[in-house]
Amino acid sequence: MKATKQWIFHRISAVILAPLFAWFYFSLISFSEKNYQEATYFFENPLFKILIISLFFIGFFHAKISLNEIFEDYIHKKKIKDVANILALIFSIVFPVIILILLILKI
Amino acid sequence: MTDNQNPISPHLQIYRWHVSSLLSITHRIAGVINLLALILMFFWLLTFSLGENYYELFLLSINSFLGKFILIGFTWSMSFHILSGIRHLVWDLGYGFEIKTANISGVLVILSSLVVTIIFWSLGRGLI
Numbered sequence: 001m002k003a004t005k006q007w008i009f010h011r012i013s014a015v016i017l018a019p020l021f022a023w024f025y026f027s028l029i030s031f032s033e034k035n036y037q038e039a040t041y042f043f044e045n046p047l048f049k050i051l052i053i054s055l056f057f058i059g060f061f062h063a064k065i066s067l068n069e070i071f072e073d074y075i076h077k078k079k080i081k082d083v084a085n086i087l088a089l090i091f092s093i094v095f096p097v098i099i100l101i102l103l104i105l106k107i
Numbered sequence: 108m109t110d111n112q113n114p115i116s117p118h119l120q121i122y123r124w125h126v127s128s129l130l131s132i133t134h135r136i137a138g139v140i141n142l143l144a145l146i147l148m149f150f151w152l153l154t155f156s157l158g159e160n161y162y163e164l165f166l167l168s169i170n171s172f173l174g175k176f177i178l179i180g181f182t183w184s185m186s187f188h189i190l191s192g193i194r195h196l197v198w199d200l201g202y203g204f205e206i207k208t209a210n211i212s213g214v215l216v217i218l219s220s221l222v223v224t225i226i227f228w229s230l231g232r233g234l235i
Contacts, residue, residue: 103152
């Protein structure tokens with residue numbers, strides 16, 4: 001049952017993630033030629049803040065499930081695999097939480 | 108607990124290459140590259156929140172030759188992973204399993220990922 005749930009969550013996150021990722025990456029490319037001041041308008045938009053926070057939480061969640069699958073296929077030793085999975089879990093929480101704090105408190 | 112004795116997959120070096128296997132492993136690799144792209148976007152936000160000096164440094168790095176090379180590479184890996192992901196979702200709905208169909212959709216994914224990369228990059232940089 002756990003695997004089935006993971007499979008379903010993987011697909012749902014993929015569908016939400018595709019437009020979010022494309023949008024934010026496109027913004028990065030267009031803002032690569034613009035200065036700090038112009039980026040300020042972008043990052044201070046409340047709607048964009050919500051989208052960016054969603055992108056990071058869903059993105060790292062999707063990546064975590066994917067990494068679990070890749071580790072399952074390529075890592076032979078169970079102990080190393082367990083450690084790798086725990087690291088993936090920690091990273092998938094730490095990065096989005098930092099983004100959340102930055103966007104709410106600093107920007 | 109003892110180590111799982113099941114065979115480990117996939118054996119990339121053993122089998123002859125097909126469109127299906129090429130797309131399968133590229134989908135994975137592109138996915139991992141997209142994780143790096145996501146981490147780059149994390150640094151975009153982080154340097155912005157640290158202030159103008161850090162942000163200028165970030166802009167300088169991504170506008171360097173290596174930076175542009177990486178940005179274009181990320182554009183491709185994103186295009187490919189999303190298009191190939193759509194192909195996977197169509198499979199999940201139960202369509203497109205015939206060998207001929209799967210080969211055609213695979214080639215289509217490769218070609219359109221290149222086209223999308225060019226369009227995406229040109230639009231983003233205001234070239235068209």
